[in-house]
Amino acid sequence: MASSSFLVVSSLLALVLSVLFFNGVVPMHAASSDDVVSTICNSTICKKTRNLSICFNVLKSAGTTDLKGLATFTLNLAHDKTIGNRALAQSLASKVADPDLKERYDTCVERYNDAVKDIEGAKGYLGKGDYKGLNTYTFGAMTEVDACLFSLSKLPKDSSTLPGNGKAVEDIYSIILVIANLLLGHA
Known part of the structure; x- marks a missing residue:
């Protein structure tokens, strides 16, 4: 119940701000871009993610x-970070002496390979509007990254x-999930 009330208030706030800004009631220069981003991110997106900051x-x-612009930016960032994590796992696997850790790093390499493919697929679906x-x-x-993290916790x-x-x-993936739900109209 509190969640749906918050959703209604958030939606109304976004609608009022949109109407005020786009109809010229409040000139765009009246609020800094940081204020606009802060309002949109804090009320619509970030409060629903795993890590607000x-x-x-x-x-x-x-x-x-723009939601599609935010999704594109965040997907590109997620893609770069996922590739970086895969490279780190590969490097660790090639250097570690402990066979248990090597096996876990090898598992992470496989998981990150799949995560990279998933993020590339997500980018394709965003481009199609799906x-x-x-x-x-x-x-x-x-899910792939979570499986890697689980193996590393042993x-x-x-x-x-x-x-x-x-x-x-x-945390970056969670931002994309919230944006995807907003684009779907489910948030």
């Missing part, structure tokens, strides 16, 4: 408040930056 920083640097496909493939990428404990990097990329 990462969401705000990511979307603030996007240079747009927001359900965008959502499904992004969730698939998140003993012996992994001390690399891969777990932290994995959590950060999952």
Whole structure:
């Protein structure tokens, strides 16, 4: 109930702001771009993600408040970070002496390979305007990274930056999922 009330209030706020800005009641220069981004990101997107501060920083640097533009920017960022994490896992697997950790890093390489494919698929679906496909493939990428993180949580404990990097990329995926739901009209 509180969730649906918040949704109604958020939707109304977005509608009122849109009407005021686009009908000239409040000139665009009356609010800084940071204020507009802050309003949109905090009320519509970021409060629904896993990490509010990462969401705000990511979307603030996007240079747009258009949902498709935000989705494109965030998907590109997720793609780059996912590829970086895969390269890190490959590097760790090639250097580690412990056979258990090597197996886990090899698992992460496979999982990140699949996550890269999922994010590329999500980009394709966004380009087609298929927001359900965008959502499904992004969730698939998140599931792959989560499986890597789960394998790294076992003993012996992994001390690399891969777990932290994995959590950060999952935070970016959560932004995409919220945007996909907004584009679908379900948020």
